[in-house]
Amino acid sequence: MAIFPNKNTQLCMSLAARPGNFGTRFHNYLYQALDLDYFYKAFTTTDLPAAIAGIRALGVRGCAVSMPFKEASIPLIDEMDASAAAIESINTIVNNDGALKAYNTDYIAIRQLIEKHGLDRNLRLALRGSGGMGKAVACAFRDAGFRHGTLIARNPQTGQPLAERCGYQWRADDAGLEADLLVNVTPLGMAGGPEADTLAFNPVAIEQAQWVFDVVALPPRTPLILAAEAAGKSCITGQEVVALQALEQFALYTGVRPTPELVAEATAFAAAG
Secondary structure (H helix, E strand, O other), X not given: OOOOOOOOOEEEEEEOOOOOOHHHHHHHHHHHHOOOOEEEEEEOOOOHHHHHHHHHHHOOOEEEEOOOOOOOOHHHOOEEOHHHHOOOOOOEEEEEOOEEEEEOHHHHHHHHHHHHOXXXXXXXXXXXXXXXXXXXXXXXXXXXXXXXXXXXXXXXXHHHXXXXXXXXXXXXXXXXXXXXXXXXXXXXXXXOOOOOOOOOOOHHHHHHOOEEEEOOOOOOOOHHHHHHHHOOOEXXXXXXXXXXXXXXXXXXXXXXXXXXXXXXXXXXXXXXX
C-alpha cells in the first residue's frame, strides 16, 4: 500500500555539497515497501549551522551528512556515538525529541566491505584523502588489520596526523607509488565537480595494483574505476559503500532492518535513478 506524506510523516534528509539521488531513492523505496510513514529528501546548504538548527527545530528524524560537512557538523550536535567520536567524523544525525546524536556508518560500511571481498591484510594499502570520509576509511582499514599503508594527502596538516594515527606513512602525491590496494577517498572523479574527469591515481600505480576501491558513488563508475576495469583489476565501487551505510542509517532512523532481498531491490532501484 502506498504511503502519502501527511502531518504525521517523519521527514529524513541528507546534506551534501552536490546532492545525488541514490539515498533519496533507496530510503523512499524501502519506506514504501515496508509501509512506513517516512519521506526522504536531499538538500544542500550554504549555511550549515542554520541547516542543523532546522533539523532540531522542525523535528526532522534523521540526516545523512556528506562531504564537506562531516567534520564541520560536529560542534552543532549534542552527542557523539562511539562510531563517530573515535574518528572525529560524522555522517549521520539522529534527532531524538530535539537531542541530536551523531554516528558514522561509513566506518561500518568499509569494515563490512573489507570482509565481504576478503581483502588480504598483507596487501600494501595506498589511501588518498584525509578529510572526514578519509578518517573513517583509514581507521576502518587500520582496525581491520592493515599494517602496510601509505596515506596520500596534499595538506600535511591533516594528512600527517591521520597517517601517524593509523601507523601509516604520509606523502603529498602518488608519484612513484607502489601499492597493491588503491583507495580513493577524495572528490576526484565526482560528477559535477571541477575534477570530474580526473584520475585519483596515476596510470602506473593502477597498472601495478591488484585492487582498486573508489569511495565516490556518483557516477557509479568513476574515471578511476573505468581505468581499473580496463586494466583488469578487481574493483570495489562507491555504490557498494553508499548502499551499506544507507542501510545502517535506515535502521537508525526507523528501528527496522529490511531483509537482504529487499535491500538488494532498493539498491538496484536507487542505482537506476
